[in-house]
Amino acid sequence: MEYNFIEIEKKWQNNWKASKAYQVSNDSSKPPFYVLDMFPYPSGAGLHVGHPLGYIASDIYSRYKRLKGFNVLHPMGFDSFGLPAEQYAIETGQHPAATTQKNIATFKDQLDKIGFCYDWSREIRTSEPDYYRWTQWIFLQLFKSWFNPQSNKAESIQTLIQQFETSGGDDFSAEDWKSFSKNKQQDILMQHRLAFSAFGEVNWCEALGTVLANDEVVNGVSERGGHPVIKKKMRQWYLRITDYADRLLEGLNTVDFSDSMKEMQRNWIGKSEGCEMDFEVPNQTGNNDAFKIKVYTTRPDTIFGVDFLVLAPEHDLVNQITTEAQRGSINEYLTYVKSRSDRERMAEVKQITGCFTGAFAINPFNGKQIPIWIAEYVLAGYGTGAIMAVPCGDQRDFLFAQHFEIPITNIIGNHFDGTQANPTKDATLQASDFLNGLLMKNAIKVAIEKIESLGIGKRKVNFKMRDAGFSRQRYWGEPFPIRWEDGIAIASEETQLPLELPHVEKYGPGPEGEGPLANIESWKNEKFETSTMPGYAGSSWYFLRYMDPTNSSTFCDKKVSDYWGQVNVYIGGTEHAVGHLLYSRMWTKVLFDLGYIGFDEPFKRLVNQGMIQGSSRFVYRIKGTNEFVSFGLKDNYETDELHVDVNFVDGIELNTAAFSNWKPDYANARFILEEGKYLCGVEVEKMSKSKFNTVNPDDLVLKYGADTFRMYEMFLGPIEQSKPWDTKGIEGVHRFLRKLWRLFNDDVKGKVWNEENATDAELKILHRTIKKIESDTENFSYNTAVSAFMVCVNELSDLKCHKKTILENLLILLMPYAPHISEELWHQLGHATSILDAAYPKFEASYLVESSKSYPISINGKLRTNIEISLAAEQSEVEQIVLSNEVVQKWLEGNAPKKIIFVKGKMVNVVV
RNA sequence: GCCCAUGUGGCGGAAUUGGUAGACGCAGCAGACUCAAAAUCUGCCAUUCGCAAGGGUGUGAAGGUUCGAUUCCUUUCGUGGGCACCA
Incomplete structure (x- = not known):
């Protein structure tokens, strides 16, 4: 019986779906544990191999914690408001809601193939009214609050008004306050609100009649069209994050983030x-x-x-x-x-x-x-x-x-x-x-x-930190629940939320650089704010909504957030080190101050995943011709450097036939070869569709299976390290899974596993593996964990060990990493229930006890030989053994040693 | 420019607190099995001198601390990420 991963993975994915194996209850006797991924922006390009890196890591951790007896919350959703969908709409006329919908469907489909244990019943999308209703609601809380420096926390703006009425402010008396016009009073209050409006500078492009994001400005001119861009003052919304600067600094002492991450945040706060x-x-x-x-x-x-x-x-x-x-x-x-x-x-x-x-x-x-x-x-x-x-x-x-x-x-x-x-x-x-x-x-x-x-x-x-700009002159974002009357910002009634984003036909800017909403007559008539909230609005609190995703009376029931508490482990890229992480920390503190949640730091532990970069390939076209010259010869000509799809290149050798078929322009391409080959240029850069260096996980899952793909991504290197993607090497992991399979089944003979008793040697291998996998999993050292699985299977194969008592424990260890094959073999061993809820094997140190060690013997710090010495031996005994050794005597040349350094259980160094 | 990270074989990487550098895998080479191929298995695989035994060198570069440094310190170079409207 062969390892048919396609069938096995389909079978168990369907089975888990049908049995709702990943649905999590808010009501459980087990201790809660919350593992969260930074949710993706559903871009039109779909998932590439960089996305799943963090998702696989969190999936492994979630499954591991579940085996350890926790009630694990592991949700996923989509950060679905944002600029790219709007730009795409401007170019093609397709409504962002439609393209977003489509992109999410693609993402979910791709994610499901990899076998993640997400509880999809909790999925959220920031662009859905049911969700952004609460983003707007939280904005109103920010608008209606101020930061009281005395109590060092956010309070209702009413307490400030009372203060003004009874004892006045910094430069006015209570009487003054009462005599102020309504506008003046509101202006003063605006200077204290946590969400406030003020004038600030934006990138203004006169030719396009619009405000541009920094990303859309290249070398001082607009990316589209190359028009000049200048600074322009406009009325904007801001969040008064500077009032929280000290608490954001102090909070860093209570969370488990990497030192470099804390350092970056400290420097940003400055x-x-x-x-x-x-x-x-x-x-x-x-x-x-x-x-x-x-x-x-x-x-x-x-x-x-x-x-x-x-x-x-x-x-x-x-x-x-x-x-x-x-x-x-x-x-x-x-x-x-x-x-x-x-x-x-x-x-x-x-x-x-x-x-x-x-x-x-x-x-x-x-x-x-x-x-x-x-x-x-x-x-x-x-x-x-x-x-x-x-x-x-x-x-x-x-x-x-x-x-x-x-x-x-x-x-x-x-x-x-x-x-x-x-x-x-x-x-x-x-x-x-x-x-x-x-x-x-x-x-x-x-x-x-x-x-x-x-x-x-x-x-x-x-x-150094400045208050956070919170307005965007854009369409595809949350509308502000604010109306402007005579220069006064009026908050919408909370019961009127959500204030739905109106449908528009055109996405161009409004007059005077206002957002597209300014083009809608009914919107203007109602005097609604015409800018929308930025991308980080929805992502500043989404981790709370997952806890209670369908609640229609509050953003998240306090009882529910009390049960789950902080996110235990949060996984995502360092590119969010300062932006998203600071904003969500601030929002959490505000919600805590106002009594809506019971913790003031959202993420207990943060694990940063490195970025998977693309390894781009280039071809060199001789200027004005259709002739392409190999990398080593390009300096003899004047050439244009062009990205070529990495899928047409084996290593650095171009498949010229595939290249010619790529685009009609290249059909008649001619090539100048070196040593009979066309060699490409190489550069490591961001993985991106426009650079033709993306690798789609779907193809790899199809060819090798999800389990192989998952383990290979983890095997690439330390999770927090950035590295260019290279598909070479995935074969090795696939071979490992087939070798594992052969411990249970022979291609010809069929079932080979048995119920014999395990030997000491086999138990030693198993328990060494349990110890290693458990600590590596806890530390997110997944590349070494995969390596330990390989060592274990190699050793068991060498011993021809096919014993159920050993193998079933190995399967439980492996389940978080390769769930499909583990579940299949688990059932083959005769288990009727799922491996997802098996009990994690318990490590027994007694199996690993050694009585002696092969000590490395150095002379002046250089290794010269090894001697087997009892672990009980003390310094004097060891010195005697070492000095009588032939090799050591040769190096001593008859002299007495100056000093002998002996570290028990480690090494011996003889100083001559 | 500033902040953060990072640099180890042909390649991805491993190395507990300063204690045997190169685990595991890829690629490569040689062999077994096979009519052949695939699959699988066995061996070799940093570099250099040497038939060998054995020795020299070696963790971006240059110094330093130490019995001992990939690990700690100083200087320096390269690369990646962030720098406030991409998310």
């Missing part, structure tokens, strides 16, 4: 401590009102080394302080900056740009006049948008000063050599008045105290 300080700018028009420029610095200790101030080009005061003489150049510079993205502005430090405003500020400590410049390396969004530049202590300031020939003041003596800045805090200050003689790091505190006592500034904690 907490820094320093101070704000005012620099006066005498008003040149003779008015006595001087301007004040507020700078933020983390290095107030360097105050006597300030040689110039730099403002962000967008800074409010730029226009007012610029002198007439400089106005022309400043305007020119502003135009240049408008065309540059933040990224470009920070990245190209080699190219130093800036412009002098003509104005001078006064250093409050020594009265020195310092020139004020504007430069693109200062960003308006961070700090106060103005910095004090200290060239001797900051390399960027140093290069700027050098480039524009601004004289440099040295405040650290010979710690500064005039050729580069010294950014350390370990130098002793000189020429710094009251700070003279202090170490810089100690001077920071002294300087801040002085600044505060002089009343020219104050201590200030700053965050």
Whole structure:
């Protein structure tokens, strides 16, 4: 009987489906365990081999936990709002709802073939009204809440109103508050709401009449059409995530994420401590009102080394302080900056740009006049948008000063050599008045105290993180349940939700860059907000909905979320390190503060999967011809590099016949070969349809079966590591499964397994495997687990062990990895119930006890021989054995050893 | 530019806390079985010197700590991911 994986996999997939084997109840005596995948965006390209990497890992873990006696929640759904579907709609006229529907069907079909244990009865789609009704509801909670710094948590906006009514606010009294107009009151409240509206900059493309995503902007022009793109201020919604900055930092101490992941989040939040300080700018028009420029610095200790101030080009005061003489150049510079993205502005430090405003500020400590410049390396969004530049202590300031020939003041003596800045805090200050003689790091505190006592500034904690933009001028997203009346945002009634996305025929932008919803008359008449929510809205809370997916009275019953609790293990790519993970952490904290859930961190443990990259192949067409030249000869010609479908290439050798048949253009292609072959160029890059480097899992499942595919993906390498896909090697895993099969069945003789008693040697193999698989599975070290299965089956085959007592335990260990073949063989062994709920084998250490070990013997750290020594032997005994050894004596050359290092159970090193 | 990760045979990778570098698999080579092929099985497989025994070198590069470094430290180069409107 042969291993017919096609039949076996179909049989058990149908069987599990019919018996609802993967349906999970919210009511169980077993302890709960929640294993979650980052749900996919259902792109039109379908699933490629990169997607299942994390899904297989989580599937293995879920199945393993189920064997260990847990009630495992393992759901899947779709993040189905998003830009690509809309772009596709603009190009083809097909409604995003229709294409999304179709793409999801394809995804589900592909996922099912791999044999995942998802409870599909809990599937969610963020673009369904039943789902986004609750996204809108949570948005309203954010809108109706503020962050109370006293209680350090979100509270109803009503408590703030009460506070204003009884004791007023920062700069107004209770009486003032009551006298304010309704609009003014609402404006003030808006400055505290967790979801708020304000003006912010967007990428605006005049030619296309629309706002563009950063992705759609390439080198400062639109990807479509290559039109210029500038910054434009528009009214936008934001989430006040900065109020949660400290709690987002603290929360990292309570979760099990990798250190690098925590580091990335900490850096993103970017907490820094320093101070704000005012620099006066005498008003040149003779008015006595001087301007004040507020700078933020983390290095107030360097105050006597300030040689110039730099403002962000967008800074409010730029226009007012610029002198007439400089106005022309400043305007020119502003135009240049408008065309540059933040990224470009920070990245190209080699190219130093800036412009002098003509104005001078006064250093409050020594009265020195310092020139004020504007430069693109200062960003308006961070700090106060103005910095004090200290060239001797900051390399960027140093290069700027050098480039524009601004004289440099040295405040650290010979710690500064005039050729580069010294950014350390370990130098002793000189020429710094009251700070003279202090170490810089100690001077920071002294300087801040002085600044505060002089009343020219104050201590200030700053965050790099900015409030999160929450508006998109798009169609395919959640509508805001907000109407605008006389400039006041009015929340929809919660009972009126969902506010359904209206059907449109055209997806073009509305007037003035508004979203497509602005083109719908009824929508405008109702005064509804015309932008929609961003992609991360739906994904910020979906893990809660899986717990209680069909509840129509609340987003998730508190009793249910209390039962499941936090996601125990969350698996997904590092590309979400900062965006999605921070947003969902914030939403969870808000829902916790408001009492809707009982935990304030969503994910207890995070496992990052690496990205599977594509390995692209290139051919080289000689310019203006239909002739293709092999890789090694391409430098002799002028060529165009073209992606070629990786499926036409064996290694790097092109199948020229298949290539010619690929596209009509290539039908008459001619080839210049090297050594009779056409060789392709190779590059590792993102797996993408447009690069023709995608590999479809369906083909592999068809050819080798789902079990082989699952194990091969895990065998590729550590789960968290990125690696290019290579199908070579899958044969080895397939051979392993066939070898396993032959322990039970012979192709000719049929059944070969028996009920004999196991020998010690066989039990040793089994228990070593149990131990290894259990710890590897817990640690997500699946590549070594697969290897351990191979070793086990190799050894059992060598011993000709066909014993049921050994094999049935092996099957349970293997089930999470290769469920179909395990279930089939399990039943062949005579079991009537499913292997899905078998009991995990228990490891017995007694089978592995050894009495002696072959110790490696090194001379001066170099391995020279091995000696079998009892594990009970102590140092003196071991020394005796080692020194009498022939090989050791040869290396000693008659000398006595200096030292003998003996690590029990490990090794011996003789130092000569 | 900044942040994070990463670099080991022809290839994917393994190596517990600093303790035998190259497990397992792919590819390759030689052989067995076969009319033949597939499948399967056996052996070899970092590099270099050597008939062999045995020795030298070797974990991106250069230094350092240590009896001992793929592992720890410093410097440096390459590659991948992220950088706020892709998801």
